[in-house]
Amino acid sequence: MKRLLIIIPLLFILTACQLVLPSPGALTITVNADGKAQTLTVEPGTTVQMALEAANINLGALDRVEPALSTVLTSDTAIKIVRVVEEFDVEESVLPFENQTVKNESMPEGQTVLIQPGVNGKVSTTYRTLKEDGVLVSRTIVKTETIEAAKPEIVMVGVQSPYVSLPIDGKLTYITASSAWLMEKTTGNRRPLVTTGDLDGRIFSISPDRKWLLFSRLAQDADKSSAINSLWIVNLETSDPKPISLGVTNVVHFADWVPGSPMTIAYSTVEPRDVPPGWQANNDLIVLQFDETGSEIDRKTIVEVNSGGIYGWWGTLYSYSPDGSRIAYARPDSIGLVDTSTGELDPMVNLVPYQTGGDWAWVPGLNWSPDGRLLFTVVHGAPTSSAADETSTEFDLAATVMGSGSVIRIYPNAGMFAEAVPSSAGSAYLMGVMTSILPAQSETSKYDLRTMDRDGSNIRKLYPGEGIQGLNPQKVTWSPSSVKNVYLGFLSQGNIMLVDMSTGSISQVTGDGTVSKFDWK
Secondary structure (H helix, E strand, O other): OHHHHHHHHHHHHHHHHHHHOOOOOOEEEEEEEOOEEEEEEEOOOOEHHHHHHHOOOOOOOOOEEEOOOOOEOOOOEEEEEEOEEEEEEEEEEEEOOOEEEEEEOOOOOOOEEEEEOOEOEEEEEEEEEEEEOOEEEEEEEEEEEEEEOOEOEEEEEEOOOOOOOOEEEEEEEEEEOOEEEEEEEEEEEEEEEEOOOOEEEEEEEEOOOOOEEEEEEEOOHHHOOOOOEEEEEEEOOOOOOOOEEEEEEOOOOOEEEOOOOOOEEEEOOEEEOOOOOOEEEOOOEEEEEEOOOOOEEEEEEEEOOOOOOOOOOOOOEEEEOOOOOOEEEEEOOEEEEEOOOOOOEEEEEEOOOOOOOOOOOOOOOOEEOOOOOEEEEEEEOOOOOOOOOOOOOOEEEEEEEOOOOOEEEEEOOOOOOOEEEEOOOHHHOOEEEEEEOOHHHOOOOOEEEEEEOOOOOOOEEEEOOOOOOOEOOOOOEEOOOOOOOOEEEEEEOOEEEEEEOOOOOEEEOOOOOOEEEEEEO
16 A cells, blocks of 8 residues: 555656646747747747747847748747847038129129028937847938028129110119119110019019019928919119019919009919929919008909810910900910900910920910900911811911901921010001020020011011020010100020110120020010
């Protein structure tokens, strides 16, 4: 009996020992994590994930496991766990100001004047850092924000031009180096109006009373996500002009003064887009009246937001008749008049839209005769063709007769960017005309400057002469009506050129090569 009592406990011990012994073919797994090694035994066919669960090891979202969690274990294996930690930190740094130079032809060459001192801005940079087992392996920028925009240092440099000063009537304003300047009485008498260096040249127009300049400025860095540009005015009669914001943004194609309505403009808007061309046109027409501080007095929508017809995403161009009684419109598929009572568009000429093959659309220019009886524009496509060919390279200069609506082609194959701008010399007006040198390639061709009568007769080429490069497409500008000193102005290689219509002589009146636009009233 005593021997039986001894044998029974021994049997229990042997049985227990048999439970903890590994079965034949069991695998030995070593897990290396957090600087420690842990060994465990698992059955063949166990996955890495199951082994880690058996070892009570938790994984972070970014932790890396070698071999992968889904790997099936078939032999003794060492599992390595790399602890990955992600952190974000923000640093502020200095945003250096830019140096801008404004050339002044009224100052002696070499003389400099500091217009605006530069001020550094601040930039906030967010970094993403990754550490593996406590060791830094990467640090990348994920976001950069401008906390305070830098103000550029603007220095005016004298580049006094050797060109002869010419007497002029009215006021001639121009954009040079993205700043606005004024010539008055003579081409040598010039002064700065706006020296911010951010005029985009889309809108630039003197008011009918010659007191104000309407212009557009690029949106500041903080506003670029919601605005392309903004409209401003500046007084031309004060000795210390200060730009005044009108609180209007995203004006790409049209904004101008309304004839006969002081301190009143009309404009059309777009919506910014991240894809080319950078906007979606609203094709609307809005009239805004304001006071001399830029504060709104009245706002009226003439044409509501609309699709704009074929290729309407590009935009619609508008133009007031000289007396302000009519509003013409042009868009890729038609030219006509705006019914101001209903806001409807009344087509006079249905155009064959031009297939540009790019992220832009062709829209013809609009120019009224001084008496408002004719509207000069360009029509697309051969008049004898029965088929609508969107790729046709024929663009004819034409005049639409108000009242009858008849269209007279006065200069065939003038080019898609041709313009016919009438002078203001009463009923005997001439037209300054830009015509393509290579009509079949008028999209990329240089252009000639000519004058002609309103019916297309008495054509006279003014520029360029033999061996001189042609002009970029542009809308030429006549001097204000005068008995003497009648000039036709245009841009050549970034400079203003004036043709004396009494002698035919051409004078260059700027010399810095950075003029992009001008207006003269």
